[in-house]
Amino acid sequence: MPAWILYASDVLNTLLLLTGFFLIAYKRLFPYIRAYTVQSFLLAAFALMLAIQHGGVHLYVMAFFTLLIKGLLIPWTLTALIKRLEVKREIETTVNVTMSLLSAGALVLLAQWVAQPLLAHQTAETSLTLIVSLSLLLLGLFLMATRRKAITQIVGLLTMENGLFLAGVAITSGMPMLVELGVLFDIFVGILILGVFMFRIRRTFDTLDVESLRELKG
Amino acid sequence: MALLWALLLLPLLSAAVCALLKRASWVVYAHRFSTAVTVGLGLWIVYGISQNGPTSLIAGWLRMDALSAWLVLIITLVGGWAAWNSISYLNKEVQSGACPEGKLREYYALFHLFWGTMLWVAVSDNLGLLWVSVEATTLSSAFLVAFYNEKSELEAAWKYVILSSVGIALALFGTVLLYFSSLGIGEGSEGLLSWIQLILHSQQLDGGVLKLAFSLALIGYGTKVGLSPMHTWLPDAHSQAPAPISAMLSGVLLSCAFYALLRFHIILQVAGLGQFSSSLLLGFGLFTVVLAAFFMLVQQDYKRLLAYSSIENMGLIAVGVGFNVRWAVFGALLHLLYHALTKALMFLASGFLYLRFSSKRIADVSGVLRSAPKLGAIFFAGAMAISGVPPFSPFMSKFSILSAGFTSGHGVIGSVLLAGIAMVFAGYLHSIGGMVFGAAKEGAKEKGQEWVSLAVLLGVILLFGLYLPAPLNNLITRVLEMMQL
Numbered sequence: 001m002p003a004w005i006l007y008a009s010d011v012l013n014t015l016l017l018l019t020g021f022f023l024i025a026y027k028r029l030f031p032y033i034r035a036y037t038v039q040s041f042l043l044a045a046f047a048l049m050l051a052i053q054h055g056g057v058h059l060y061v062m063a064f065f066t067l068l069i070k071g072l073l074i075p076w077t078l079t080a081l082i083k084r085l086e087v088k089r090e091i092e093t094t095v096n097v098t099m100s101l102l103s104a105g106a107l108v109l110l111a112q113w114v115a116q117p118l119l120a121h122q123t124a125e126t127s128l129t130l131i132v133s134l135s136l137l138l139l140g141l142f143l144m145a146t147r148r149k150a151i152t153q154i155v156g157l158l159t160m161e162n163g164l165f166l167a168g169v170a171i172t173s174g175m176p177m178l179v180e181l182g183v184l185f186d187i188f189v190g191i192l193i194l195g196v197f198m199f200r201i202r203r204t205f206d207t208l209d210v211e212s213l214r215e216l217k218g
Numbered sequence: 219m220a221l222l223w224a225l226l227l228l229p230l231l232s233a234a235v236c237a238l239l240k241r242a243s244w245v246v247y248a249h250r251f252s253t254a255v256t257v258g259l260g261l262w263i264v265y266g267i268s269q270n271g272p273t274s275l276i277a278g279w280l281r282m283d284a285l286s287a288w289l290v291l292i293i294t295l296v297g298g299w300a301a302w303n304s305i306s307y308l309n310k311e312v313q314s315g316a317c318p319e320g321k322l323r324e325y326y327a328l329f330h331l332f333w334g335t336m337l338w339v340a341v342s343d344n345l346g347l348l349w350v351s352v353e354a355t356t357l358s359s360a361f362l363v364a365f366y367n368e369k370s371e372l373e374a375a376w377k378y379v380i381l382s383s384v385g386i387a388l389a390l391f392g393t394v395l396l397y398f399s400s401l402g403i404g405e406g407s408e409g410l411l412s413w414i415q416l417i418l419h420s421q422q423l424d425g426g427v428l429k430l431a432f433s434l435a436l437i438g439y440g441t442k443v444g445l446s447p448m449h450t451w452l453p454d455a456h457s458q459a460p461a462p463i464s465a466m467l468s469g470v471l472l473s474c475a476f477y478a479l480l481r482f483h484i485i486l487q488v489a490g491l492g493q494f495s496s497s498l499l500l501g502f503g504l505f506t507v508v509l510a511a512f513f514m515l516v517q518q519d520y521k522r523l524l525a526y527s528s529i530e531n532m533g534l535i536a537v538g539v540g541f542n543v544r545w546a547v548f549g550a551l552l553h554l555l556y557h558a559l560t561k562a563l564m565f566l567a568s569g570f571l572y573l574r575f576s577s578k579r580i581a582d583v584s585g586v587l588r589s590a591p592k593l594g595a596i597f598f599a600g601a602m603a604i605s606g607v608p609p610f611s612p613f614m615s616k617f618s619i620l621s622a623g624f625t626s627g628h629g630v631i632g633s634v635l636l637a638g639i640a641m642v643f644a645g646y647l648h649s650i651g652g653m654v655f656g657a658a659k660e661g662a663k664e665k666g667q668e669w670v671s672l673a674v675l676l677g678v679i680l681l682f683g684l685y686l687p688a689p690l691n692n693l694i695t696r697v698l699e700m701m702q703l
Contacts, residue, residue, distance in 0.1 A: 117426050118395075137391070144384065153380060162386050168394045172409060175397055179346030179411065183390065186353040190383055193360050197379070200364070201372050213373040216454040 005053050012046050014165065017108070020139040023159060024104045025097055029089045029151065033078050037153050039136075040070035043162055046129075047169055058177040059169075066165070069184050074158065074191055078151065079194050085202050087151060092209065095146045103140055111135040118171070129170035136163030150198050150208045154191065161187055163178045219275055221266075222282060225259045225290075226341065228252060229334030237327035238574040245323045247307060252330060253301040260294030260337075263287070268689035271696070274343070278412040284696035288551060289340040289477045291690070296469040296558045297333050303566055303671055304329065304462040310573050310666075311460070316366065325365065325460075332358040332466065339474045344387075344411045345481070346395050349386070352442065352478055355471060356382045363459045363467075374454035382442055388440025391601065392482070393430035399424040413481055417700075420489035428486060432495050435482040442475035444529045445505040445536060453513075456525035457578065461569020464521065468528040468565055469558035476535060476554065483539065484701055492542055492702075504631060506533030507638040514645035519578045520571070523649055524564050527604060530642055531557045537635060538619035543626040544703045549618030551694050556611040556682060561606045563675045567597045570668050575659070580582035580649050585658030592669040594654045596676055601650040604677055605643040611682035621644030 020041035028033045044067035051059035081087075093100065096127050102144060111134035140160030144153050163185075168175055205212050232252035239245045264287045267273065272283035276397040282290070308325060311317035335354040342348040356379060364375035396416070403419050410416050416423070441448040457462050479499075480684075486495040509531035517523040531553065538550025570593060575583045586594035603610035606617075616639065623632040 053568070112290070117430060118398075120426075127259070137387075141384070144380075150376070157380065157383055160384065164387055164391050164394065167391065172394060172398050172401060175346055175394065175409075176411060178342070179344065181351065182347065182350035183353075186350055186357065189357050190353070190379065193357055194376075194379060197360075197372060197376050200367050201376065204367065204369050204372060213376060215370050216373055216377075216458070 002053075005049060006086050008049050009046075009129065012042055012049065013128050016042050016046075017132050017135060018134050020159065021101065021104055023155065024100045024139060024144060027091050027097065029082055029087065029091060029149075030079075032091060032152070032155060033075055033082070036078075036158060037071060037075040039159070039162055040066065040075070043165060045069055046166065050169055050173055054173055059173070061177060062169070065181060066183055070158075070162065070165075072189060077191060077195060078154070081198060082151065085208065087149070087208055091152055092148045093139055093146055094148060100142075100146065103142060107138040108135045111138055115150075126170050130167060133163045133167035133170060136160070136166065139212060141164075148209050150194075150201065152208055153210060154194055158187075158191070184216060219273055221259055222263055222273070222275055222341070225256065225263060225424070226280075226334070226337055228256055229330045229337065232256075233327045233329075233331040233334065236323050236330060239323060242319045242322045245326050249301070249305070249326045249330070254297055256333070257294050257298035258299075260290055260298075261680030264291045264294070264693070265398055265689055268692045268696075271683070275341065277413065279344045279347060280341050281414060282341050282695045283414075283700070285477070285480065285700065286340045288555070288693050288697060289473060291693075292473050292555050292558045293333070293336050293340060293470050295555075297336070297466060297495050297672070298560045299675060300462040300465045300469075300562055300566070301329065301333070303465075306666075306668060306671075307460070307566070307569055307573075310431065314573070321365075325362070328358060328362050328465075329463075332362060336470055336474050339477065345396060345413055345416075346411045348413075348478055348481065349390055349393050352389075352475065353383075353386050355474060356386070356442070359463070359467065359471065362463045363455050365460050366462070367459075370454075371458045374451075374458035377451045378455040381448075383437045385441025385448060387438070388434050388441075389478070392431045392434030392436075392438055395427055395434065396482070396485070399427035399431060402627070413485070416485050417488050420485060423485075423489055425489070425491060428489060428491060429494055432482050432486050432491075433498065435479060436495075436498055439475050439479040439482075440489070440502060443472055443479060443507070443536070444475075444532045445502045446509045446529065446533070449506070449510075449529050452529055453522045453525040454532055456528065456565075457519060457521035461566050463574070464524075464565040464569070465562035468525065469562040472528060473554050473558055474534055476532060480539065486532065487542075487701055496540045496542035498540075498629065499536045500628075503533045503538075503540055504634060506530070507537065507635060511638040511641040511645070514642055515648075517649065518580055520580050520583070520649065520653065521565070521568055521578050523580070523645070524561065525567060527564075527642065527646075528557075528561055530638070531561070531604070534616065534619065535638075536625070537631070541619070541623045541628060542703070543622050544698060546619050546622035546626070547698060547701060547703055548694055549615045549620075549622065551697060552686075553612065553615035553619065553670055554681065555690075556615050557604070559675065559679050559682075560600060560610070563672060564597070564600045566603060567593065567600060567672055570672075571597065571653075580653060583653040583659070584656040585654075588656045588658035590669075592673070596669055596672045598650060598654045600674055600679075601646045603676075605646045606639060607643075609680065609683045611679050614683055 022035040047063035142157030267287035338351040364371040397409040443453040
């Protein structure tokens, strides 16, 4: 493995983890979306790096579609939604930022622990990627559990997906292309559908706080 | 296998046609035609598989074996019945003004799309494609759950999409790990995603990774199956959707999700790790049955009662597979079909009750047997059937699961299961009994012929309890062979 790849992989992994922490720390919506966008760009860069390392058209195609769908189309859709729905730009949390950041640290440790059985087969480089990907997965789950706006739940879900995607390209250097494209397509359609629901929820409930979705119980 | 292609593409094509047609009456014609052809094709193909064995459509991507055929049977039978009854149900909705006529094409288009995606689930050999199809079932049914855009429907649909997506994200991780466990076996240094290839090379897969992959798939697809504690979306979505869609969700969609889980289980079974995956299924299944039984005792809403009953039955099926002995798995597979048929009947009957009484509260409905004798009798018979009263078919499958459990040395689990089933029976008798018997409410006289198709389905449920057709027996035997039981 050329030295620059080791170096690039380290840098990208660190930055990816950092975007996860930014998502936890931000209290305003636009920086929040931006952190997700940066994360997706980093992911595309990671795929590109693997493409250069291993060669083969399919990783290049994946890098391109990651950039297109996760880096451009989804952030663009989310921004348009926020503007059209005139969402209040403040993010309400059920856990305050300090506690959130502490929990995020704990989740990274948890990811390290969960990854152990998989690490036996890995080189030092992919080990780090695997831990980062699991961390993103858990951080996304944490965001979904503690952030109350509909749009922040969506970003939590997307962060989970990014973690998964990273795990996919890191430990297997990419599944068959058709599958990956199908997954990307499903995610995108899912976001569009959730966007439509946000419009309708906004119209009938006059709020986008998911706390108000609590009529059905038991 | 041009017929199989036709089966896979026809629902997608009909969805497009329904969406494009302008006149409501034409949409219904297209829907009728396409439903009849889909059911005919489906049953014919299932029969072919039961006689001639598996067939491959595109090597490594689309393949149909006995287990797929079993699922296609459920999808076409229950789906076709729900499709047919959608017409009369929606006509009533249009007449009462609840549904504008212009929304009909949206309904039928989405219905066929939903139906089609489930057929793709059944014939996906590639586990990645399987994942994509399962996610597509969620996406295509989301707007059907929130069909009238009422507050509670939107809430249910939002939870449905969000929770299913989180769950299924974990299932994707399980799929990635499965691929990872097979790295180096495929061409070049690649791994495998084709299910049949994974089965053929199961001895070379990495055991530790395989266990982790199954655990993630269990949580992920288990969310869609409705296994506790991941079931929370299910009562909301099933109770809020229009009745024929509730029937599809409960009867067919849950079966599809369980099918995906079963594919993972069979890989572990063949790789010699069946002990691990079956004990997990057993544990989650038992917990699900007990929890759902308690929730059923306190239900105020009859559609939610039926939804919890679906959760309970899915738990029972998981336990049946978890026992991992021949007759228990036999019973579990049968129960997948029998539960789908009976629950479709119950949800549709509950829809007709809702149209009469305009309330989903159990307390608001009483004396159905007096005001609408046929509907009331069928509703009560259905409740008895699903809670396992002979001679209806669910009794046969439940009996098979339980007796195999007891004889294979799972005495304690069997007893807990039996207690759960007894509680469910009590819950049904208490709530449904109150609705069916008792004093009649004013202004809910019997009219219309809706009971006819319900009676036909009840007849089918009864028939399966007395006689299992040879092709079906054949299919199950082949599935059991695949599972090395």
